[in-house]
Amino acid sequence: MANVELRGISKRFRGVTALRDVSFTVADGEFFVLLGPTGAGKTTTLRVIAGLEKQDGGSVLFDGGAVDSRSPAERDVAFVFQQYSLYPTMTVFDNLAFPLRSPLRKLDNTEITRRVTEAAEKLRIGHLLQRKTERLSGGEMQRVSIGRAIVRQPRVFLMDEPLSNLDAKLRESLRVELEHIQKKQQSTTLFVTHDQVEALTLADRIGVLREGKLIQVAAPRDIYDKPANLFVAQSVGTPRINLFPSTYSDGSVRVADSPIALPFSQNGLPVHFTLGVRAEDVTPGQGDQRGEIALVEPLGVETILHIRSGDVTLLSMVSGMTHYRLGEAISFGIDQDRLHFFDAKGDRIDVEQGR
Amino acid sequence: MTAFPADSTGRQGQRQISDRAIKWIFITPTLILLILLNIFPLFYSLYLSFTDFSAITKDPPVWVGFANFGKLLNDPQMWKYFATTGRFAFLSVGLQTLIGFGMALILREKFNGSGIVTTLILIPMMLSPVVVGLFWKLIYNPSFGIFNYLLGYTSPVGAPDWLATGNLALWAVVITDVWMWSPFVMLLCLSGLNAIPDYLYEAAAIDRASSWFQFRRITLPQVMPLLLIAVLFRTIEAFKSFDLVMGMTGGGPGDATELVAVNLYRMAFQGQWRTGQASALAYIVLIVIIAISNVYIRNLNKIREG
Structure with missing residues (x-):
């Protein structure tokens, strides 16, 4: 396994800038997730690393050595595509064995069989080895694609939204398996997704692209708790973070068009800013804010309450089912240690918690 | 709810013609034409193939049983025509497949003006075979045709006369047919090639696959169904080839390019007017084509199933 470094990568397609000065490092054995909406340049980044796309500027380094002039085959990476890129008319076994049969690596047949069987067992596709790939379900096909990546020991695994074409249940189980395999093999993995749940659950570190x-590279916990700007704050967390235009006066944070006021003694805040509150930091039933229930969304494990206070609506998340009813007047509290502040440009304002 | 029935009766009153009637108005003309031009001749010629009927005499057809078929199948000359047809079909379809597929592989890469080039290449296919036959006759002309000139003959002395030389005439017809129909094979292959997703090749590149593997394992299997359909169509057409050959050589020199369809035409209309016997020959050709098509289709299904 190797570490991967990107230095100032930029890429343009026919006048559209796909990547501007992207730099980050994936450590040896790290699971790095690139998160961003469609068109953010996630896939382009992966393709540049794999050598399928040539960058216009900057450099890709594996273990400190530039690989820019090398072909995809020479870079020794494994790529899992969003579409199941299996060779038609070949059996699952032949598909898995194919990267091992390359004339560039000389492996004897018993070794090939051993590695294929091992990979198939890890992905629970052992019973499908003699099947033609056309007769597999979507989930099975993607397992085979992932299998084709793990049979060899590449320097880096590159995965381009490998789970997004699968149905919800399969996605969840394959996600867990992927994590197990990555942790066991200690493989350097770069995983691209637009799904924040995948990013938060899988990543050692997340890079948010826009x-x-x-925009920000940090551990999932810091991405969630200390988002660098409004975009990152909105990208992670379901339900979405509550955001309100607010002001600071007389020692209190005051939400516009609402009676919500939070005593907050500190200096760094400007007069106008955006206040961010995660739904789980809004606790109904206790505290001195007033509002009424505008909507109840029971999800089983948790319930999302829409609380109306003045002209604004807050989302609050409580665990389990609740007894709250529509229109009910309630009191609620906001955890003042977990407030997020963003300036007019949307960047995070770091404030010392001095109360 | 009360407005609904009233509304629907009102609409029915307005519409005089029912859906069923409209359907029949559109279908009937087609049906009549089909019956007159296809269905009736099909069965009438089947009947005639068992008679000694001739279209220019006033004699009614007399039933002769399998005599026409027996006579044709025992005629060594007829077997020779079939062999010539087979050779023509094999050569021209084979070359069309190679050239058509090759052109498709080249034109699949998009370059400046590739759309225009593709359109230009398709032109021969749109021409009438008789016209093509006539101007290729000029191209092959030994004294002023450009074909020999392009081959390097600067003087007509000693240059081959393609259409008048026994063993060259069939090749001349094959070359013309290939010129005319390779674009058709190309067109089908091109649509097959364009349907192959790029990521298959990218996966192969990352897996360190050779370009031979990429062709053998990705390109070929994906194009094969369409390629076989092109070959099937061309084979059927080659067995029925008539107008191009008639326009170029008329079956000559001697019987060097006498294809079955050309001979059939001669038998039915040129001086002989042996309508019954010609019908029998037409049915023999039909059976041969059906047999060949079946072999192709069986292979096609095998490929589709993987």
């Missing part, structure tokens, strides 16, 4: 720019 319009070709890398």
Whole structure:
């Protein structure tokens, strides 16, 4: 396994800038997730690393050595595509064995069989080895694609939304398996997704991309608790973070068009800013804010309450089912240690918690 | 609810013609034409093939049983025509497949003006075979045709006369047929090639696959169904080839390019007017084509199932 470094990568397609000055490092054995909406440049980044696309500027380094002039085959990466890129008319076994049979690596047949069987067992496709790939279900096909990546020991695994074409249940189980395999093999993995749940659950570190720019690189916990700007804050967490235009006066944070006021003694805040509150930090039933229930969304494991206070609506998440009813007047509290502040440009304002 | 029935009766009153009637108005003309031009001749010629009927005499057809078929199948000359037809079909379809597929592989890469080039290449296919036959006759002309000139003959002395030389005439017809129909094979292959997703090749590149593997394992299997359909169509057409050959050589020199369809035409209309016997020959050709098509279709299904 190897570490991967990107230095100032930029890429343009016919006048559209896909990547601008993207730099980050994936450590040896790290599971790195690139998160961003469609068109953010996630896939382009992967393709540049694999050598399928040539960058216009910057450099890709494996273990400190530039690989820019090398072909995809020479870079020794494994790529799992969003579409199941299996060779038609070949059996599952032949598909899995194919990367091992390359004339560039000389493996004897018993070794090939051993590795294929091992990979098939890990992915629970052992019973499908003699099947033609056309007769597999979507989930099975993607397992085979992942299998084709893990039979060899590449320097880096590159995965381009490998789970997004699967139905919800399969996605969940394959996600767990992927994590097990990655942790066991200690493989350097770069995983691209637009799904924040995948990013938060799988990643050692997350890189958030927007319009070709890398906005924040941090551990999932920091991405969630200390989002660098409004975009990152909105990208992770379901339900979405509550955001309100607010002001600071007389030692209190005051939400516009609402009676919500939070005593908050500190200096760094400007007069106008955006206040961010995660739904789980809004606790109904206790505290001194007033509002009424506008909507109840019971999800079983948790319930999302829409609380109306003045002209704004807050989302609150409580665990389990609740007894709250529509229109009911309630009191609620906001955890003042977990407030997020963003300035007019949307960037995070770091404030010392001095109360 | 009360407005609904009233509304529907009102609409029915307005519409004089029912859906069923409209359907029949559109279908009937087609049906009549089909019956007159296809169905009736099909069965009438089947009947005639068992008679000694001739279209220019006033004698009614007399039933002769399998005599026409027996006579045709025992005629060594007829077997020779079939062999010539087979050779023509094999050569021209084979070359069309190679050239058509090759052109498709080249034109699949998009370059500046590739759309225009593709359109230009398709032109021969749109021409009438008789016209093609006539101007290729000029191209092959030994004294002023450009074909020999392009081959390097600057003087007509000693240059081959393609259409008048026994063993060259069939090749001349094959070359013309290939010129005319390779674009058709190309067109089908091109649509097959364009349907192959790029990521298959990218996966192969990352897996360190050779370009031979990429062709053998990705390109060929994906194009094969369409390629076989092209070959099937061309084979059927080659067995029925008539107008192009008639326009170029008329079956000559001697009987060097006498294809079955050309001979059939001669038997039915040129001086002989042996309508019954010609009908029998037409049915023999039909059976041969059906047999060949079946072999192709069986292979096609095998390929589709993987």
